[in-house]
Amino acid sequence: MSKFKFSVGPWNVHAGADSYGPATRQEIPFEEKIKRFKEIGFDAIQFHDDDVVPNMNELTDEEIKAEARKVKGLLDKYGLKAEFVAPRLWMDSHTVDGGYMSASEEDRKFAMWRSYRSIDIARELGCDLVVLWLAREGTLCAESKSPVWATQKLVEAINLMLEYDKTIRICIEPKPNEPIDRSICGTMGHVMAVSAATIDPKRVGGNLESAHAVLAGLDPANEIGFALAFGKLFTVHLNDQNGIRYDQDKSFGVENLRQAFNQVRVLMENDYGSNGEYVGLDVKAMRTTKDADSYKHLENSLKIFKALEAKAEKFDYAFRDKCVKERDFESLEMYVMNLLMGI
16 A cells, blocks of 8 residues: 555546657547546546636636536546646647747736636635646747846746735746757756745745656656755656657656656655645656557556555665665665565
């Protein structure tokens, strides 16, 4: 039995379309996904704003809240919670050149409208967390935007959200690139700096995604630990990544098992989850996966996480300390490998 609670987003089960090819599987109805997530063993659902209210740009503020209440009823039906809501600015025609950092004042206002509505939706769903994946917040042309101005605009936008709702928490999900070329907030260190610059730093933290850390050439466990050291790890997106390529969102642990083990271990060592945090997955099925296997990547990720959790529970800290004292790091590394290989 795992000590953790797990969350997943409906976008993690998709039809397989990508930038270079059409869909390979059938779309699955929203409620069917929610029901299956519960059966697999998830405790909460991650949402984008338009996962909850697909046509929100066409609705009034009160109509958006009413639609959100319908989804809250669906969650209650299956005994699930909402973990967070994230404004999906990167898919909207108003924000093709960024939202909070757009050169267009009109587009910046639209980004704030979506952000306020995401807060409204979160409240209707019964959660207090809004995640910002700053997908297009940066530059495609280096000279087009001052990084000083852009960073200031991000802080201003977060301050407006904090003022809009005095209890909402803002969680930045850093990524160094893709789809933007030069991200303004690419690592957990950037998140900490932005948090410190806001009007209420205790309500601003980070969401560490394993693959995003790898894309920045960093170790995900160290990024997790860095955020934990400051009390700023509001959630995680666990997955895996084959090197510094495009964002792959592979099943957790399938590429870098030792790296995955250390992510689990640092969460366990620091009592992650004791304040209600979830272990979130952000994983995608491989493109040629069959319809019948649409959820297998989620099942596999949970199995791997729980297996590594069991390994971490067996970790011999006394032996670790002995090796460190004797500077016998070769023995320590071999101990870890034997633990993972079951030798």
